[in-house]
Amino acid sequence: MHNNPPDDTARPLRSSWKWPHFPGTVHDPEKGIPEELYNELVRYTKYASGAYQVLCPRPMGNTLVAQFINPITSTQGFIARDDTRKELVVAFRGSREISSAIIDTSLLLSPLRGPGLPENTDAHVHTGFLYAFRSVGDRVLNVLREQFKEVPQYDVTVSGHSLGGAIASIAALSIRNSFPDAALRLFTFGQPRTGDHSFAELVETLIGVDNVFRGVHSFDGVPTMIPTRLGYKHHATEYWQFTEPPAPRHVRRCVGAEDPEGSASIPSTGINPAHVVYFEQPIASDPTVCI
Numbered sequence: 001m002h003n004n005p006p007d008d009t010a011r012p013l014r015s016s017w018k019w020p021h022f023p024g025t026v027h028d029p030e031k032g033i034p035e036e037l038y039n040e041l042v043r044y045t046k047y048a049s050g051a052y053q054v055l056c057p058r059p060m061g062n063t064l065v066a067q068f069i070n071p072i073t074s075t076q077g078f079i080a081r082d083d084t085r086k087e088l089v090v091a092f093r094g095s096r097e098i099s100s101a102i103i104d105t106s107l108l109l110s111p112l113r114g115p116g117l118p119e120n121t122d123a124h125v126h127t128g129f130l131y132a133f134r135s136v137g138d139r140v141l142n143v144l145r146e147q148f149k150e151v152p153q154y155d156v157t158v159s160g161h162s163l164g165g166a167i168a169s170i171a172a173l174s175i176r177n178s179f180p181d182a183a184l185r186l187f188t189f190g191q192p193r194t195g196d197h198s199f200a201e202l203v204e205t206l207i208g209v210d211n212v213f214r215g216v217h218s219f220d221g222v223p224t225m226i227p228t229r230l231g232y233k234h235h236a237t238e239y240w241q242f243t244e245p246p247a248p249r250h251v252r253r254c255v256g257a258e259d260p261e262g263s264a265s266i267p268s269t270g271i272n273p274a275h276v277v278y279f280e281q282p283i284a285s286d287p288t289v290c291i
Helices: 035-050 098-103 127-150 163-178 197-211
Strands: 063-070 075-082 087-092 109-111 124-126 155-161 184-189 212-217 238-241 251-253
Touching: 035 087, 035 155, 035 184, 035 212, 063 127, 075 127, 087 127, 087 163, 109 127, 124 127, 124 197, 127 163, 155 163, 163 184, 163 197, 184 197, 197 212
Parallel strands: 087 155, 155 184, 184 212, 212 238
Antiparallel strands: 063 075, 075 087, 109 124, 238 251
């Protein structure tokens, strides 16, 4: 199990935007999540944000092991090594054209097949997200394989925002299946529904609900843009920042995969201001996360 030390990075100024407040009927807004966990959400949001940069020479001040990009699918990201935390971080970039990526013909569900993925499963995922993963999957696994020769005891964390979060969830299954002895965690932010019920169960079973952190900011419409009536279902575990300002007491650890008192209780409005700011971080616009 990964030990989560407190985050030592400074928090940027909070947004001056006015946000709605969605109090739950069961959740006590004065409770929330521990400060330590909140700091982890901030940390991996920064990694996900850094994946948008054309160059990220020092992700969160750590060693850049490799950057990967496929010009055909525009899938991009990096693998970083944090020797202090003894961790390898795989981060995937999202897309500034996320709406078209979600709703075009690739919305159809395809069998979960690709580099490193489990073979004996009936899980299905969004065709476009799967195609994006396949375009870089071998590269990611090969780099990790070489790293484990040098640092076999290191943990792995996979992160991504928006489309990058969907790819990260597929990649995490591939990494778990390929390196079953490695401690693995998955952090996604603004992730759209990625696959069907079987896919959601596979993520929860192989990675573990306590190792999955699916962040949702307030009324961000992207996580619910793909409706469940098309056969899609989110996986656990959702961490919903239900109001402003960003703080541990304003984040709810939701129950199950589609908690009716989580973000799914808010009708989707698609891409909106909540989608581009997560846990105090302006996504894709802070180059300091790469130095």
